[in-house]
Amino acid sequence: xxxxxxxxxxxxxxxxxxxxxxxxxxxxxxxxxxxxxxxxxxxxxxxxxxxxxxxxxxxxxxxxxxxxxxxxxxxxxxxxxxxxxxxxxxxxxxxxxxxxxxxxxxxxxxxxxxxxxxxxxxxxxxxxxxxxxxxxxxxxxxxxxxxxxxxxxxxxxxxxxxxxxxxxxxxxxxxxxxxxxxxxxxxxxxxxxxxxxxxxxxxxxxxxxxxxxxxxxxxxxxxxxxxxxxxxxxxxxxxxxxxxxxxxxxxxxxxxxxxxxxxxxxxxxxxxxxxxxxxxxxxxxxxxxxxxxxxxxxxxxxxxxxxxxxxxxxxxxxxxxxxxxxxxxxxxxxxxxxx
Numbered sequence: 001x002x003x004x005x006x007x008x009x010x011x012x013x014x015x016x017x018x019x020x021x022x023x024x025x026x027x028x029x030x031x032x033x034x035x036x037x038x039x040x041x042x043x044x045x046x047x048x049x050x051x052x053x054x055x056x057x058x059x060x061x062x063x064x065x066x067x068x069x070x071x072x073x074x075x076x077x078x079x080x081x082x083x084x085x086x087x088x089x090x091x092x093x094x095x096x097x098x099x100x101x102x103x104x105x106x107x108x109x110x111x112x113x114x115x116x117x118x119x120x121x122x123x124x125x126x127x128x129x130x131x132x133x134x135x136x137x138x139x140x141x142x143x144x145x146x147x148x149x150x151x152x153x154x155x156x157x158x159x160x161x162x163x164x165x166x167x168x169x170x171x172x173x174x175x176x177x178x179x180x181x182x183x184x185x186x187x188x189x190x191x192x193x194x195x196x197x198x199x200x201x202x203x204x205x206x207x208x209x210x211x212x213x214x215x216x217x218x219x220x221x222x223x224x225x226x227x228x229x230x231x232x233x234x235x236x237x238x239x240x241x242x243x244x245x246x247x248x249x250x251x252x253x254x255x256x257x258x259x260x261x262x263x264x265x266x267x268x269x270x271x272x273x274x275x276x277x278x279x280x281x282x283x284x285x286x287x288x289x290x291x292x293x294x295x296x297x298x299x300x301x302x303x304x305x306x307x308x309x310x311x312x313x314x315x316x317x318x319x320x321x322x323x324x325x326x327x328x329x330x331x332x333x334x335x336x337x338x339x
Contacts, residue, residue: 021086025094025209027075032086033067039087043068048085052093057082081207083134092134097209104129104206106216109198110258111307113279114219117226118190119176119308119316123169123198123218124258129206130164139201140169145194153189164207168259173309177317190222226308229315230256232300232332242293242338247275247284250298255280257305264301268333291338298336302329 024031032038032047039046043061047068050056059072076082078098083091108126142153155170171189174182190196202214234253240246248267261276261283272287302313309316313329 021089023084023092023094025076025084025096027078027096029069029071030076030082030084031067031069032084035066037065038063038068041087046086050083050085052081052083052091079208090134093132093207095207095209101206101208101210102129103210104131104212106200106212109216109218111255111280112258113255115221115223116190117224117306117308118188118192118222119225119227120190120222121171121173121176121307121309121316122257123171125167125169125200127165127167127206129208129210131167132205132207133158133160133164136167136204139204141199141201142171142189143197143199145196150189150196152186176308192222192224195219195221226254226306226310227315227317228306229310230254230304230306230312232312232334237298237334237336239336239338240291243290245287245290247286248291248298248336250283250285252281252283255307257307260301260304264304266299268297268299270296293338296336296338298334300332300334302331 020035022033024033030047030049043063044056047061047070048056049059049070049072057070057072058074059070062069062071070084076096078096079101081093081095083093085091105128106125107128108124110124110126111120136158137154137156140154142150144150153171153175155172155174157170159168159170160166172182174180175186175189177183178188196219198218198220200212200216202212202216205211231253236251238249238251240248250265258276258280261280262274265274265283265285267285267287270285270287270291271289272285275284275286276282277284300312303311305311312332
């Protein structure tokens with residue numbers, strides 16, 4: 001059998017043991033292989049292959065001491081998304097690759113700066129293709145300046161954009177927030193003054209089954225923790241000239257969250273495109289049509305955060321039991337004139 005894709009996952013079986021299960025995906029069959037002996041359950045319960053969120057595909061099963069193989073009634077189609085599931089394990093998404101499917105590329109990592117506060121929270125990873133999902137965290141490693149892996153650094157929840165080409169990779173907020181159990185038990189993920197490297201494995205595949213091909217890294221230095229809320233009074237707004245499509249520029253005094261900069265700052269009643277530049281220290285807005293002269297307003301949502309999760313309404317370290325409700329928060333309105 002020609003195997004077009006294989007994956008190794010950790011499946012927590014009904015016995016409570018953590019067991020390595022190897023998957024082989026092929027247009028004519030899907031096989032799950034246990035390292036010792038498969039659980040004693042009906043084959044149709046041990047391996048379920050389906051379209052995501054739908055009933056099991058029609059087909060039959062073959063079993064051996066270590067494996068269960070599902071043979072679909074019709075060959076799996078190249079480019080279609082499927083999921084395979086074993087007991088106690090989240091579904092593993094896969095596709096049968098087309099021969100001409102392009103290899104994925106890591107097109108960017110945000111924040112783009114190489115210095116981050118020690119209580120930094122999240123990275124945005126951008127890809128040229130929709131990426132494989134399910135047990136993706138085996139493809140990430142955070143290491144310190146001695147090359148040692150940082151233990152349990154990530155919040156292992158997959159947060160994808162709608163097109164499945166951007167992943168939000170969180171450092172575990174339970175370790176980054178002082179006073180909570182994980183922070184007390186394991187300590188913070190990052191320590192000020194140390195240099196760290198985030199590595200993304202080249203073995204990670206697109207949903208079409210093509211690997212990244214080479215490891216990708218981001219190296220950065222940790223600064224002291226940032227526990228101060230962003231202050232719009234410290235930002236500088238540069239209005240454009242009238243009757244041009246010159247960008248409106250907002251110069252920030254610190255890097256802010258890349259994704260939130262895309263949607264938490266808008267110009268009232270003026271359609272256009274947002275640009276984030278200068279390592280997330282500058283926001284630009286290019287109108288679709290030339291600027292009309294006169295008074296305009298910039299709207300800044302209270303959810304806009306810095307890299308440590310401090311937003312305009314409250315710091316990340318706030319005691320939520322005594323905090324005012326979010327529903328009272330309103331966007332900031334900044335008036336400017338185009339001449």
